[in-house]
Amino acid sequence: MKQICRTTKSFKDPVHGFSDICEELSPLVDSWILQRLRNIKQTAFAYLVYHGMEHSRFNHSIGSAHLAKELLGFITSNTNYYYYELGRELSDKLSQSLLVFQLAALLHDAGHLPFSHSTEVGISEARYIYNVPGIDKLPLRHEEYTFSLVPHAVEILREENSDIEPVFTDKLEDDIQLILRGILNYDTKLDPLAECTVHILYMLLSSGLDIDRMDYLLRDSLYAGVHYGLYDIGRLTRVILATPLLKEPSGKLSSRACRVAILDKGISVLESFLLARLYMYSEVYLHRVVETYNALYARLFSLLAYSGVIGVQGSGAELEIPTPDDILSSKIDAINTWRSFDDISVTSLFRRIAENRAGLPEEAKILAKMIIDRRHPKLYQQIDDPLLWGLYKEYLSTGYAPSWAEPLLEDLVDIQRENPLVMLRPLKTDLVSIGKVGIYYRDTSSVTLLEDSTERNETTQIYIQRLKKLAELNLRRIVLIADKSSEKDFERAEKILLDLRRESRSNR
Numbered sequence: 001m002k003q004i005c006r007t008t009k010s011f012k013d014p015v016h017g018f019s020d021i022c023e024e025l026s027p028l029v030d031s032w033i034l035q036r037l038r039n040i041k042q043t044a045f046a047y048l049v050y051h052g053m054e055h056s057r058f059n060h061s062i063g064s065a066h067l068a069k070e071l072l073g074f075i076t077s078n079t080n081y082y083y084y085e086l087g088r089e090l091s092d093k094l095s096q097s098l099l100v101f102q103l104a105a106l107l108h109d110a111g112h113l114p115f116s117h118s119t120e121v122g123i124s125e126a127r128y129i130y131n132v133p134g135i136d137k138l139p140l141r142h143e144e145y146t147f148s149l150v151p152h153a154v155e156i157l158r159e160e161n162s163d164i165e166p167v168f169t170d171k172l173e174d175d176i177q178l179i180l181r182g183i184l185n186y187d188t189k190l191d192p193l194a195e196c197t198v199h200i201l202y203m204l205l206s207s208g209l210d211i212d213r214m215d216y217l218l219r220d221s222l223y224a225g226v227h228y229g230l231y232d233i234g235r236l237t238r239v240i241l242a243t244p245l246l247k248e249p250s251g252k253l254s255s256r257a258c259r260v261a262i263l264d265k266g267i268s269v270l271e272s273f274l275l276a277r278l279y280m281y282s283e284v285y286l287h288r289v290v291e292t293y294n295a296l297y298a299r300l301f302s303l304l305a306y307s308g309v310i311g312v313q314g315s316g317a318e319l320e321i322p323t324p325d326d327i328l329s330s331k332i333d334a335i336n337t338w339r340s341f342d343d344i345s346v347t348s349l350f351r352r353i354a355e356n357r358a359g360l361p362e363e364a365k366i367l368a369k370m371i372i373d374r375r376h377p378k379l380y381q382q383i384d385d386p387l388l389w390g391l392y393k394e395y396l397s398t399g400y401a402p403s404w405a406e407p408l409l410e411d412l413v414d415i416q417r418e419n420p421l422v423m424l425r426p427l428k429t430d431l432v433s434i435g436k437v438g439i440y441y442r443d444t445s446s447v448t449l450l451e452d453s454t455e456r457n458e459t460t461q462i463y464i465q466r467l468k469k470l471a472e473l474n475l476r477r478i479v480l481i482a483d484k485s486s487e488k489d490f491e492r493a494e495k496i497l498l499d500l501r502r503e504s505r506s507n508r
Helices: 023-029 032-039 044-048 057-096 098-107 117-128 143-159 172-181 192-206 211-224 233-238 264-285 288-306 324-328 332-339 343-354 362-372 386-398 406-418 432-436 458-472 484-506
Strands: 008-013 017-022 240-242 260-263 310-312 319-321 379-384 422-430 438-441 446-449 474-482
Touching (some): 008 023, 008 057, 017 023, 017 057, 023 032, 023 098, 023 143, 032 057, 032 143, 032 332, 044 117, 057 098, 057 192, 057 211, 057 233, 057 240, 057 260, 098 172, 098 192, 117 288, 143 324, 172 192, 192 211, 211 233, 211 264, 233 240, 264 438, 288 310, 288 343, 288 362, 288 379, 288 422, 288 474, 319 343, 324 332, 343 362, 379 484, 386 406, 386 474, 386 484, 406 422, 406 484, 432 458, 474 484
Parallel strands (some): 260 438, 310 319
Antiparallel strands (some): 008 017, 240 260, 379 474, 422 474
């Protein structure tokens, strides 16, 4: 089974110095699947505030794949060293997984829509505020598009005679889907060792302590010109290991204990990693002006969907969006549409709208002009309240609300539907997934989940307690945005939000 790079192709990278990709994967890097990502901004409209943030999802995908290769080397070495014979099988299996893991890392963001997550919000608003017919055919998560692109990526590699064999199943495509989706979300049977290895690789790609976040925190910090996202990545990658298969009382192997863990001596760098994420969200990603432009875009997108300018493939709309099923089915029109569905095509549409395009709601032209001319609304209010966030989010996505809250929530949606220049956004971020990461104690050769961990040593105990508090931190925020011309509606919406907050506390 050949899973070691023949040689590497190095990309000069401002974050990692060089990003090294196995040569066998070069055809995919050069393909339409990844090249399209050059025209998808990594951080949507953050560049309108931090002018250096023009970097793309392509940059991040290359960086993540580089870290996949680098991190796997340290993990296999650490696992083998600290678990001795017990860890050798897992280390060997992880080493065999190098090509499939780097391939999964390259593809993990391939399904992103224009301006990254902002279009997902636009689709959500088209569904839940404007009730646009047929828009429910489009998913709310970019991962669905990523999954539909995996067979095309495998076919591209096959056509170029890239020598990549599956490690866990009979098909390379199934291997990649397993790593991207996780063992619990993909219907296939594996032996315990393969199941353990797949779960480790899945965690390394999307667990909170993963190569995705490791790359984008450093990359976004660099391009924003800030220091919030900096941490010692060289140290962090060297203190991670994987817990291997354990035996049940019956003597059978069990993969239940398989997880990513960090050596106890690496607790301080884990803390700096968590703080980097927290500060990047609070100071950059959720900056009030950044979020204002993201809100403008999402509202304009949903309004154009309501007006029939944007629609699902085959609807006859000016800007059509293929479904994941159509891409998976290799429909030529869908694939051709997808290849050009990027920031450039959407911005071009917005420019046409801003140039006083006839037959559209006046609010659409105003919103488009605000984005094109970089002139954002100045009315802004944020309310940090998990209960209020939960009420609004639940009502939007399911229509459900307690009887006392339903009329107020309906009024909030009606205000936005009647006046698109009033925008209400439920925002969140959290670090809680890091609680499922294990801490490996070298003196006892044992692993405890961070959320369950205790420590006799006073110094280490202080670190553990701080980490637990960080892991519990979250942000659940409602943001209200409006143009000055809509001040009365803004004040109405603000009053309703305050009434909801007050009532939610009294009805707890």
